Amino acid sequence: MTDDHDDHDDQPTIERHCDVAVIGGSAAGLAAALQLVRQRRSVIVVDDATPRNAPAEHMHGYLGREGTPPSELLAIGRDEVRSYGGEVLPGRAVGVHPVDEGGFRVDMGGGHRLVARRVVAATGIADELPDIEGVAEQWGRGVIHCPFCHGYEVRDQRLVQIVTHSMGLHPTTLMRHLTSGLTVVLHAVEGIDETALQVLGEAGVTIEHTDVRRLVTSVNGVLAGVELVDGRTLAADAVMVGPRFRARAEALAPAGVHATPHPTGLGEVIEVDQTGQSAVPGLYCAGNLTDPSMQVLQAAAHGSRVGAMVGFALADDDLADAARTSGGQSDWEHRYGSPDRIWSGNPNGSLVAEVAPLAPGRAIDVGAGEGADALWLAERGWDTTACDISENALARVRDEAERRGLEVRLLHADASVLGAFGDRTYDLVCAQYASLPRTPDGRGTANLLDAVAPGGTLLLVTHDVPDAPHHHDATGAGRMFDVEAYVGVEDIAAMLDADPAWDIEVHETRPRPPGAVSTHHVDDIVLRAVKRHH
Numbered sequence: 001m002t003d004d005h006d007d008h009d010d011q012p013t014i015e016r017h018c019d020v021a022v023i024g025g026s027a028a029g030l031a032a033a034l035q036l037v038r039q040r041r042s043v044i045v046v047d048d049a050t051p052r053n054a055p056a057e058h059m060h061g062y063l064g065r066e067g068t069p070p071s072e073l074l075a076i077g078r079d080e081v082r083s084y085g086g087e088v089l090p091g092r093a094v095g096v097h098p099v100d101e102g103g104f105r106v107d108m109g110g111g112h113r114l115v116a117r118r119v120v121a122a123t124g125i126a127d128e129l130p131d132i133e134g135v136a137e138q139w140g141r142g143v144i145h146c147p148f149c150h151g152y153e154v155r156d157q158r159l160v161q162i163v164t165h166s167m168g169l170h171p172t173t174l175m176r177h178l179t180s181g182l183t184v185v186l187h188a189v190e191g192i193d194e195t196a197l198q199v200l201g202e203a204g205v206t207i208e209h210t211d212v213r214r215l216v217t218s219v220n221g222v223l224a225g226v227e228l229v230d231g232r233t234l235a236a237d238a239v240m241v242g243p244r245f246r247a248r249a250e251a252l253a254p255a256g257v258h259a260t261p262h263p264t265g266l267g268e269v270i271e272v273d274q275t276g277q278s279a280v281p282g283l284y285c286a287g288n289l290t291d292p293s294m295q296v297l298q299a300a301a302h303g304s305r306v307g308a309m310v311g312f313a314l315a316d317d318d319l320a321d322a323a324r325t326s327g328g329q330s331d332w333e334h335r336y337g338s339p340d341r342i343w344s345g346n347p348n349g350s351l352v353a354e355v356a357p358l359a360p361g362r363a364i365d366v367g368a369g370e371g372a373d374a375l376w377l378a379e380r381g382w383d384t385t386a387c388d389i390s391e392n393a394l395a396r397v398r399d400e401a402e403r404r405g406l407e408v409r410l411l412h413a414d415a416s417v418l419g420a421f422g423d424r425t426y427d428l429v430c431a432q433y434a435s436l437p438r439t440p441d442g443r444g445t446a447n448l449l450d451a452v453a454p455g456g457t458l459l460l461v462t463h464d465v466p467d468a469p470h471h472h473d474a475t476g477a478g479r480m481f482d483v484e485a486y487v488g489v490e491d492i493a494a495m496l497d498a499d500p501a502w503d504i505e506v507h508e509t510r511p512r513p514p515g516a517v518s519t520h521h522v523d524d525i526v527l528r529a530v531k532r533h534h
Contacts, residue, residue, distance in 0.1 A: 014112040014480040017331040018042040019314060021106045021116035023093045023251065026051040027296045028287025028303030029122030030077035030088075035307030037084035041314060042327035044114055044482075045081065046106070048092040052124045052288060053296065055140025061148050062297040070296070082485040085327070085416070085437025090478035096121075096255040096283065104255060104283065112480050115334075117282070117317070118310050121252055122303055124288040125267065127243040130164045130187070134215030135241060142215070142223025143239045147174040149295060155179055157237035160226045162212055166191035167264050168242045169200075175240060176205055183234055185226065187212045208234070215239060242266075245292050256280050267292065275313075276306030284310055326414040328437060329389050336370070336392035343369060347376035348432040349513020350461045350526050354506065355380075361427030364451060366415055367434030371397030371408070378406040382428065387411040387421070416444035425453035432461045436487040445487055445495065449502075454533045458496075462489045464509050464523035489525045496529050504529045 020036050022029045025047025033043045053059060053070045060066060065073060078088045095107040096119055106114040127145070129135050135143055144150040151174060158181040161172060168189060176182050183206040186192060201207050208228065216225040216233055225233045245267035247259035252270070257278045259268035269290055276284040286306040287299035294302060318324060335342065351373050360381035365374040368386035374397060378384040386397045386408050394410045401408040413420045416437055429452045436444040452458050465483050496502040506528040513524075 015115060015334070016044060016113075016480060017115045017334045018044045019116065019327060019330070020044075020118045020120060020310060021046065021093075021104070021114045022120045022122060023096070023106065024122035024124060024287070024289075025049070025078065025088055026053075026074060026122065026124060026287070027077070027300040028124075028289075028294075028306075029120065030074065030081055031300040031303035032120045032122060032284075032286055032307030032310070033081045033086050033088075034077070034084070035304055036311055037081055037086035039311040039315075040327050041311065042331060043081070043086040044116070045078075045086065045088040046091050046093050046108065046114070047078075047088055049090060052127065053140075056149070057140075059296050060150065060152070061295050062300075073296070082482065083438050083440055085439060085485055087482035087485045089480060089482055091480075092478075093251045096252050096257075098255055098280070102282075106251075108480075109478070117314060118284065119255075119282065120276075120284045120286055120303075120306060120310060121249070121257075121270070121278075121289060122286045122299075123248040123251070125245040125247055125269070125292050127245055128267070129243050130162065130241055132162065132187070132212050132214065132241075134217065135162075135239075138215055138217070138223050138239065142217075142237075143241060145241055145243055146295070147171045147178070147240075151175060151178050154238040157181060158235050159183070159238050159240060160185060160234050160236040161240040162187050162226070163189050163192070163242065165189060165242060165244070165266065166193070167266060169193060169196050170242070171240070172196075172200060172205070176200070176203065180204070181237075182206070183208060183236075185210065185212055185228070185234070247289055249289065252278075252283065252285075255283055257283055257285075262292065275309035276302070277309070282313075326389055326417065328435075329414065332388075332390035333392050336390045336396065341370065343372065345370065345372050347372045348461060350510070350524055351430060351432055351459065352376065353513075354459050354526065354528050355428065355430070358428065358457065361456075362425075362453075363428035363430065364411070364421065364424075364426045366429065366431040366448065366451075367436075368397055369393050371400055373430065373432055374408055375400060375404065375406060377428075378408050379404070385409040385411050385424075385426070387413055387415070389414045415447055418443065420444075420447045421451045424451070425456070426451055427453055427456045428459065429456065430459040433463065434460075438485060438487055442487075442495075445492055448492075449495075449531075452531045454531055456531055458502075458527070458529045458531070460489045460492060460527040462525050463512075464525050489527045493527050496527075501532055502529050503532060 019041040020043045022033045022045040025045050033045050036043045058067050059070050092109040093106050097105045099105050103117045104119045155178045161184045185208040211229045213227045213229050218224045225235050227233045247268045249259050270285045272285050272290050286303040363377050363382040364385040366387050368374045368388045374384050374386035
């Protein structure tokens with residue numbers, strides 16, 4: 001929490017600290033993150049938005065989500081992770097490095113970085129398609145590869161299976177059961193099981209011992225057939241291929257984690273133990289990165305299990321250290337651990353404008369940061385408490401208050417913890433650009449509202465940040481703070497508007513007052529409300 005919160009996108013390097021960095025924002029990564037945020041761990045998911053099943057319009061075999069578009073599942077998953085305060089950042093991890101103090105540094109595109117106690121890699125695998133004209137263009141539409149993912153959808157249709165490697169016949173018996181119109185084409189393949197071919201032929205499957213020239217489509221781009229090198233064209237409503245695969249593990253190499261050949265000989269994976277931990281302690285892997293046969297359901301289940309195992313590992317470490325810190329505290333402690341001032345030192349202009357007409361009383365500044373607002377209140381006669389999750393921040397408030405000869409109470413508290421502010425109530429509860437993580441029960445918001453005395457004022461100011469698209473630039477750089485993981489002023493305004501105990505006096509967007517460090521955000525949202533007397 002800060003007195004002048006900015007996402008620092010204008011600075012050359014941003015370093016965030018968290019309990020767990022999850023690399024990969026698909027089913028496995030989000031499932032791992034969900035387990036961990038529900039254990040009150042600070043989790044940052046790095047998502048480069050390149051899921052393996054991106055070409056597919058629907059996913060199948062996922063109990064309770066049958067036929068759901070993959071993009072819809074991921075959107076729901078991101079919202080669920082954020083609902084517990086976890087962050088999902090668009091971006092690309094380019095390198096994972098062990099650090100001397102323990103844990104890992106995750107280098108991000110654009111030069112930013114994360115420092116995490118544990119890393120969960122859920123980057124998946126990349127399919128390497130046969131080099132046949134038209135296959136890549138039809139991938140995920142007319143071209144399928146998994147009988148469980150899309151076999152039912154091509155039942156009773158004319159299906160051409162193009163076999164390009166010795167394992168290619170593995171799904172053929174399943175497809176024969178789904179359609180009588182199955183033709184198997186042996187394309188540049190060696191080491192095929194001749195006995196299996198004979199059995200298939202005797203069972204009525206057409207076998208073609210010739211190569212494929214290209215896939216044929218209709219004028220509207222729909223798959224229509226498979227053209228062979230001998231000039232014949234096999235009519236086809238769908239084509240099945242068996243791709244090879246590559247583990248997307250390049251970023252893990254600096255940490256000493258490397259892919260190993262898969263037993264099928266078709267690609268490579270990362271080997272892990274029963275907990276999902278790789279050969280490097282503290283670096284876990286989940287989902288397709290460890291097993292290419294996983295569908296979305298199995299990948300999510302594996303990610304969920306790995307997340308739980310990471311939760312146990314962190315809890316054991318904390319127990320050994322007799323530590324129990326708030327999930328987000330580490331990030332803020334490191335941010336305020338630098339000897340340099342982070343913010344301008346000026347009080348927020350909206351605070352000055354909104355509070356100046358009020359008679360001084362008892363005030364608490366939540367997310368006080370370096371204390372500019374709390375110190376301004378104290379100078380004007382308010383009995384002021386500065387509250388922050390960071391002890392380093394409060395030390396700065398204390399030092400500056402002593403230098404100015406001011407009395408400011410210091411309260412080290414996480415606003416999202418039950419009873420964060422105790423039984424004390426205040427005539428003014430203010431939070432300027434405070435970062436209040438979401439929780440399903442809205443505990444942090446309830447703490448703020450409960451801290452306002454009858455007749456007292458609640459003053460909230462936050463940035464008017466445009467909706468950030470979930471993407472990154474060509475370098476892999478994206479936003480380093482996920483505003484959707486935090487409670488917004490609009491959320492609180494909606495609550496107060498429906499509560500007869502509150503009167504909203506100001507709720508507007510206005511130009512950001514002068515004097516702040518950054519110029520990245522030009523507008524603020526200001527909410528001032530008064531709690532009625534009982």
